Amino acid sequence: MVDVPIQQGKVASALRSEFPGLGLRYAVLLAGRGRSPAGVKQRLRYMSNRFHGRQALSLRQEPVASAYRVFFRQIGLDPDETRTPVEAIVLERLRAGGFKSHGRIDDAITIGTIETGVAMRAIDADRIEGGLALRLAQPGERLGEGGQALELPDGTLVLADERRALGLIFGETAPEVEVSGKTERVAVCAIQVQGVPEISVEEAIWNCINALVADRKGGQALV
Amino acid sequence: MPETLDGEFAYEELLERVPSAAVPAVERLRTDVDQAAARRSLREQIAHLEREHAALFASAYPRKGFEWRVPSPGGPRLLDIGHLEVLRDELAARVEDTRRALREHADFEEGNRGRIEALIADPARFKWVRISNADIGEPGCKFWHSRPRWGLLGMLMGWWRVRISSGCP
Numbered sequence: 238m239v240d241v242p243i244q245q246g247k248v249a250s251a252l253r254s255e256f257p258g259l260g261l262r263y264a265v266l267l268a269g270r271g272r273s274p275a276g277v278k279q280r281l282r283y284m285s286n287r288f289h290g291r292q293a294l295s296l297r298q299e300p301v302a303s304a305y306r307v308f309f310r311q312i313g314l315d316p317d318e319t320r321t322p323v324e325a326i327v328l329e330r331l332r333a334g335g336f337k338s339h340g341r342i343d344d345a346i347t348i349g350t351i352e353t354g355v356a357m358r359a360i361d362a363d364r365i366e367g368g369l370a371l372r373l374a375q376p377g378e379r380l381g382e383g384g385q386a387l388e389l390p391d392g393t394l395v396l397a398d399e400r401r402a403l404g405l406i407f408g409e410t411a412p413e414v415e416v417s418g419k420t421e422r423v424a425v426c427a428i429q430v431q432g433v434p435e436i437s438v439e440e441a442i443w444n445c446i447n448a449l450v451a452d453r454k455g456g457q458a459l460v
Numbered sequence: 461m462p463e464t465l466d467g468e469f470a471y472e473e474l475l476e477r478v479p480s481a482a483v484p485a486v487e488r489l490r491t492d493v494d495q496a497a498a499r500r501s502l503r504e505q506i507a508h509l510e511r512e513h514a515a516l517f518a519s520a521y522p523r524k525g526f527e528w529r530v531p532s533p534g535g536p537r538l539l540d541i542g543h544l545e546v547l548r549d550e551l552a553a554r555v556e557d558t559r560r561a562l563r564e565h566a567d568f569e570e571g572n573r574g575r576i577e578a579l580i581a582d583p584a585r586f587k588w589v590r591i592s593n594a595d596i597g598e599p600g601c602k603f604w605h606s607r608p609r610w611g612l613l614g615m616l617m618g619w620w621r622v623r624i625s626s627g628c629p
Contacts, residue, residue, distance in 0.1 A: 249475040254496065255538060294521055297514040306514060307507040310551070313535025313543065317528050372475050373538060394536040406536045 241266050241446050243439060246426070249372035252394065256308070258431030261371050261396070262438050264446055265362045268423045270416060273344045274452035281344060284351055285335035293327050301354030304432030309407070312394055319408065322356040341449060342416050342423055349445035353437045355427050357445060358396075360403060362422035364414040367399030369426060371406060378402055381411040396426065423449070495541060502544035509551040516558045522599040523565050530554045569597040576604050583620040601628040 246261030253259065273281075296302050297316075305321040320328060326347055330336050336351070338344050342359050349357045374389035380402050381387060387409065389395065394406040404410035406428060416423060425445045427438045513530075520526055530550050533543040572595045579586045583606040592603040605623045608614030 247475055249477075251476070251538070255499065295518050298511075298518055303511060303514060307510045309536075310506050310510050310530075310532070310547065311503045311539070311544075313533045313537055313539050313547070315530055315532035317530070318532070370475055373477075375477065390537065392537045394538070408536070 243442055244368065246368060247370040247372075249370065251373060252371055256311070256431065258429065258433070259308075259371065260429035260438070261369060261426060262429065262442060263369055263424050263426040264442050265422055265424045266446060266449060267421065268342060268345075268449040269421050270418055271341050273338050273341045273448075276451045277341070277344050277348070277448050278338050280348060280448070281336040281338055284348070285330065288327070288330055288336075288351070290331060293331055296324060296327060299354060301433050301437055304430050305354070305356055307432070308430040312406070314407070322358075322407070323350050323354045326350055342420070345425065345445045345448035348448045349425070349427070349441040352444045353441040355429070355433060355437050355441035356407065357425060357427050357441055358404070358410070359416050359423050359425050360410060360414045361416055361420045362424040363420070365398045365403070365424060366401075369403075369424065370397050370399075371395070371428070372397055374402055380404065380409060382413060385412075396428075425449070498541055499539075499544060502541065502548055505548050506544065506551060509548065509555055512555050513551065513558070516555065516562065520558070520562060522594070523562075523597055526558055526561060527554070528558075565597060569595065572596045579604055579606055580622050583622045584618055587620060601625065 241264045243262055243264050246263055248259055248261060297306055302321065302323050305323065306316040309316040309319065309321055316324065326336070336347055339347075346357050346359055349355065372395060374391060374393040374395050376391050378389050378395075378401075379386035380389055380395070389402060395402040396404045396406055402411065403414045425442060427441050429435075429438045513528075517528060530547070533539060533547060539547070572591050575586070575589070576591055576596070579589060579591065586606045587608075588606060590603055590605040593600045603625050605625070606620055607623050609619040609621050614620070
């Protein structure tokens, strides 16, 4: 059994009052990029066999997936254009004919997302300063560093650490904090919206953690 | 990067700060109206419409030719009342259009179901008519086809019958 504390990210009060139920949970653990162990690949195959077009068709009516679609609409995104995380993975499953392995971290995110419908993402934990939070972008704030940094319009919903914006709440991540070949510690984050039960969020993170430490003996998940 | 981000206090302050652009000018001027309640109400209406939209999507299958996209103001961001109203109206219009299109499809399909019955009852009246599953809103490749028995001879003799395909190859 792995013992990794699940931390609660802060949500800015402006967001809390506008979007009750919005939440952020994350866990930090040792996990580098690399191939997935056989057990994880087998689980992806099992999930592929379990998942068919019929489920994909009715997915948007399921409570958790529907909650994300609703939230996407409410924050100005068209979920038929900018897919919710679970729908994006399912669409890829239909295109590719199965949940293909893309490495340990991506696979863990896929498993956590598909099993629960909860929106998850991974970022390089060594690049984070302090705790994670959801807040509104500030005037002149940018996503990333250097000339290529994307300017964030005021009022954009961002995932941030104590110093800067790390990514849009859904979608784009600052290149500096993206998981790369050099990543040693990863923060797996789950974004909760109204209508998504607490238990699903925790289950998503645990699924993800278990997939990340699948081949470790003695359950060592160093934080 | 805002200048006030170097201390813990600054971080807490940042979380509480609402950028001025996120609060539309009209809202900044009018203090007598509970804008937050109006936004909340609009968001609830959008949620309701989105769920209807999703239900229509599921019931439309396997029919094709529907437009599902709804123009969105762009995000992810805190939408003001104006944007929420436009979005609500666009979504309502899309739901209504889809409902209407589905009703039209249903009428057309009902007509085709009637034609299949007539076709089976009297194939000679519907020479060469072919009705597929898609014409009655069902998935699969099955079709009903009025054809002459024994080819040319059947055609000359008026021996018509309905051939029902066994489905997809």
